[in-house]
Amino acid sequence: SNPSILILPGDGIGPEVMTEVKKVISWFGAKRDIQFDVSEDLVGGAAYDAHGTPLHDDTMARAQEVDAVLLGAVGGPKYDELDFSVKPERGLLRLRKEMDLFSNLRPAQCFDALADFSSLKKDVVAGLDIMIVRELTSGIYFGEPRGIFEEGNERVGINTQRYTESEIDRVARSAFELAMRRGKKLCSMEKANVMESGILWREVVTEVAKDYPEVALSHMYADAGAMQLCRWPKQFDVIVTDNLFGDLLSDAAAMLTGSLGMLPSASLGAPMANGRPKALYEPVHGSAPDIAGQGKANPIACILSFAMALRYSFDLGSEADRVEAAVETALANGARTADLLGEEGATPISTSEMGDVIVA
Numbered sequence: 001s002n003p004s005i006l007i008l009p010g011d012g013i014g015p016e017v018m019t020e021v022k023k024v025i026s027w028f029g030a031k032r033d034i035q036f037d038v039s040e041d042l043v044g045g046a047a048y049d050a051h052g053t054p055l056h057d058d059t060m061a062r063a064q065e066v067d068a069v070l071l072g073a074v075g076g077p078k079y080d081e082l083d084f085s086v087k088p089e090r091g092l093l094r095l096r097k098e099m100d101l102f103s104n105l106r107p108a109q110c111f112d113a114l115a116d117f118s119s120l121k122k123d124v125v126a127g128l129d130i131m132i133v134r135e136l137t138s139g140i141y142f143g144e145p146r147g148i149f150e151e152g153n154e155r156v157g158i159n160t161q162r163y164t165e166s167e168i169d170r171v172a173r174s175a176f177e178l179a180m181r182r183g184k185k186l187c188s189m190e191k192a193n194v195m196e197s198g199i200l201w202r203e204v205v206t207e208v209a210k211d212y213p214e215v216a217l218s219h220m221y222a223d224a225g226a227m228q229l230c231r232w233p234k235q236f237d238v239i240v241t242d243n244l245f246g247d248l249l250s251d252a253a254a255m256l257t258g259s260l261g262m263l264p265s266a267s268l269g270a271p272m273a274n275g276r277p278k279a280l281y282e283p284v285h286g287s288a289p290d291i292a293g294q295g296k297a298n299p300i301a302c303i304l305s306f307a308m309a310l311r312y313s314f315d316l317g318s319e320a321d322r323v324e325a326a327v328e329t330a331l332a333n334g335a336r337t338a339d340l341l342g343e344e345g346a347t348p349i350s351t352s353e354m355g356d357v358i359v360a
């Protein structure tokens, strides 16, 4: 049977950028005879409006069955006053949690045509292509005890960094697998100098490395890693790190490359019966209410998220390369949505024009 995709466009610019992804999916059907079973459903505010919940149980069940979920974005000012339990973001969090997506892949890739647009020196970013693997379901954002407690005559805020060996092992394995498909170079970042969880992290990653003798493993303290990431990011290929450090390092790395409108992501879980990992692909950006409905959104982040699905869920790496090359060509030919223009005063093209240029 054909590989299956569940499309969840969501809110704000989510549906706008997803329309362009559907053009790419149609192109694969028509021109390459690669067919997908595509279904579509609601998430976030759109699901709340229809069902009173940001993720219907039927949608959750469908997400567990398909080979890949492709999500646009959720949220918007219309939903700001809603109760926490039904906020649009809860829909996305429920997907991540129930699918147990522990490995978050955040590429930082600089397209040549945009090397001048980056805030960094051109030779630092030109040709950059690195991947940060962030542990997504454990660590200090989830560890117990947590809370704000009374202690003597003042309050104390507590969060706990906690990692089990198996949690470190599985995310390390996903990073080594990735390194095997890329430059066979992995850098693990923690703070083993001041944190016991970091010592354990380093030990477990070192142990997993024995199963991947072809991968050159290095270790770096995360603070030094942040510095090196800005100084000379091209020294890295794949970086693996915990939830907290990964949050910071991936946002910093993202900005090496230019616009939020360019950044895809993948969140992977354990392999399903067919051997494919549970997977959710989404652009890093949100629903961008300030530009929603105006045809201004850059669809590239969402299109590149689909390219990641081709590569990591469907083993269609060369087709993923084809999508990325189409994006590079479109940019090289001067196609720019407004977010890629800065102050120059050149004329931007619309969301749908960008999709058309990439498909062409």
Ligand code: NAI
Pocket (backbone or CB within 6 Å): 013, 017, 072, 073, 074, 075, 076, 077, 089, 092, 260, 261, 262, 282, 283, 284, 285, 286, 287, 288, 289, 290, 291, 296, 297, 298, 299, 301, 339
């Ligand atoms: P945002 O990412 O939606 O927007 C930040 C800025 O970047 C805005 O100026 C926006 O116009 C611009 N931008 C974002 N994506 C763009 C694109 N594809 N093309 C051109 N410009 C783009 O973040 P913000 O404003 O903090 O949040 C807006 C809403 O989105 C909130 O409700 C927030 O909770 C939600 N959100 C959802 C996420 C998700 O669905 N994964 C992630 C981040 C925020």
Ligand code: MG
Pocket (backbone or CB within 6 Å): 247, 248, 251
């Ligand atoms: Mg963040």
